[in-house]
Amino acid sequence: MLMENKAENKAVFDAESANEVVKELRDSFVTGKTKSYRWRVTQLKAMLKMLDENEPQIVAALRDDLSKPEFESSLYEIQIVNNLCRLALKEMNHWMMPEKAKTSLTTFPSSAEIVSEPLGVVLVISAWNYPFLSLDPVVGAISAGNAIVLKPSEMAPASSSLLAKLVADYLDSSCIKVVEGAVPETSALLEQKWDKILYTGNGRVARIVMAAAAKHLTPVVLELGGKSPVIVVSDINLKVATRRIIAGKWGCNNGQACVSPDYIITTKDYATKLVDSFKCELERFYGKDPLESKDLSRIVNSDHFDRLSKLIDEEKVSSKIVHGGQRNEKNLQIAPTILLDVPVNSLIMKEEIFGPLLPIITVDKVEQSFDLIHSSGGKPLAAYLFTNNKKLKRKFVETVSAGGLVVNDTAVHLAIHSLPFGGVGESGMGSYHGKFSFDAFSHKKAVLYRGFAGDAFLRYPPYTPGKLTLLQALLSGSIVGIIRALLGWFWA
Numbered sequence: 001m002l003m004e005n006k007a008e009n010k011a012v013f014d015a016e017s018a019n020e021v022v023k024e025l026r027d028s029f030v031t032g033k034t035k036s037y038r039w040r041v042t043q044l045k046a047m048l049k050m051l052d053e054n055e056p057q058i059v060a061a062l063r064d065d066l067s068k069p070e071f072e073s074s075l076y077e078i079q080i081v082n083n084l085c086r087l088a089l090k091e092m093n094h095w096m097m098p099e100k101a102k103t104s105l106t107t108f109p110s111s112a113e114i115v116s117e118p119l120g121v122v123l124v125i126s127a128w129n130y131p132f133l134s135l136d137p138v139v140g141a142i143s144a145g146n147a148i149v150l151k152p153s154e155m156a157p158a159s160s161s162l163l164a165k166l167v168a169d170y171l172d173s174s175c176i177k178v179v180e181g182a183v184p185e186t187s188a189l190l191e192q193k194w195d196k197i198l199y200t201g202n203g204r205v206a207r208i209v210m211a212a213a214a215k216h217l218t219p220v221v222l223e224l225g226g227k228s229p230v231i232v233v234s235d236i237n238l239k240v241a242t243r244r245i246i247a248g249k250w251g252c253n254n255g256q257a258c259v260s261p262d263y264i265i266t267t268k269d270y271a272t273k274l275v276d277s278f279k280c281e282l283e284r285f286y287g288k289d290p291l292e293s294k295d296l297s298r299i300v301n302s303d304h305f306d307r308l309s310k311l312i313d314e315e316k317v318s319s320k321i322v323h324g325g326q327r328n329e330k331n332l333q334i335a336p337t338i339l340l341d342v343p344v345n346s347l348i349m350k351e352e353i354f355g356p357l358l359p360i361i362t363v364d365k366v367e368q369s370f371d372l373i374h375s376s377g378g379k380p381l382a383a384y385l386f387t388n389n390k391k392l393k394r395k396f397v398e399t400v401s402a403g404g405l406v407v408n409d410t411a412v413h414l415a416i417h418s419l420p421f422g423g424v425g426e427s428g429m430g431s432y433h434g435k436f437s438f439d440a441f442s443h444k445k446a447v448l449y450r451g452f453a454g455d456a457f458l459r460y461p462p463y464t465p466g467k468l469t470l471l472q473a474l475l476s477g478s479i480v481g482i483i484r485a486l487l488g489w490f491w492a
Helices: 015-030 037-053 055-066 070-096 132-143 157-170 183-190 203-214 238-249 268-286 302-313 368-375 390-399 435-440 465-476 479-491
Strands: 099-101 110-118 121-125 147-151 176-178 196-200 220-223 229-232 263-267 321-323 337-340 357-363 382-386 404-407 442-450
Touching (some): 015 147, 037 132, 070 132, 132 435, 263 268, 263 368, 268 357, 368 390
Parallel strands (some): 121 147, 147 176, 337 357, 382 404
Antiparallel strands (some): 099 110, 110 442, 321 337
């Protein structure tokens, strides 16, 4: 008897399979299981245990997928999710409590509140660059009392496989599931009706997600990206600024992060000093041959390597490299690369770089930076400014539209759970993180309570001009108007 091929044995995950998954989760949700405070606490504690007991395996998976340094894996993925779990456990009871709302004379006597209720069954489609940070919105979805499907990226296969195993082992599989796969599996999931979809990735796929969601009137949160600018002014501590830009660029997955600095704008007379500072600090951090450094992630795959190579091999760009540029195609490595005065119409300035390349654009006056950002089209996920000038800081906040702004640092706003994380325009819609994740996966239900006392005959027919005048005054909330209406009624 012939042995069946292993691939033939593997179950196909199609639309029917996706429908069964959603049905199972919806059946669990309607029992009210996920709504209980106890269930939510149990799952968050289980996630903490999962992260604590499997940190070496998580670090190893990220090393396999991206050659990500243990330092970055532990701090920027495991620790952030750990902190968010602890925050939710501490604050969730408060988040779940109804919020009192004011009422008016129109409904007197009455009381009102806003009740947070779970949306239902939600889908989280995550990205390859921070596979375990995809648990950030999952923490919010659990805290809000939802049933969840997490779809990790197939471009980080070791992390995807480990996530599927750990979630199945530690969390409630009747309410929380991981579906692995590529485009066919994601497409099958998108055919289903969800109560919310959160997608992290690029604008092209985001449009596909939105189109699929629109068929079911499903709300979406889209966390995308864009060209995040950094304005550098000369009135700064240059060494500290350079280090902080390096940390947000090459220290975050070698530039493969949605909030990584994409390009720098500085004045012509300051550019040389800035480049020299980068050269000095980059060598201090990654050595004379950065391709030998163990502190830099590799490029995720050959397609992205070729895309990045195309950007710096463009004829009008290749001569602009002032530092770095070394590549190892076999190992998918590209060294930290700085380019000076690249043409604004070059490929590298037309698309999000998402890699270790950092162009520097020069202007005559720093104020021109704002016009340059506006003319680039689209609103980035993040924007950064380095200056001590209070007027420039104020102008930056007032005029630059982006998902988030940071003054005198890069990327660190993601560590602040009291700030929302999300884009605007082309960089996304909606936000999450900490309490904002809870809100993203909750419906804010308006509730008004009344008794049977104080029943106003004014609202009932027959309608009269006097009733209309008095009700208009009541609805406006004007005490003077109410008194006038009553006097008019009395003297009528």
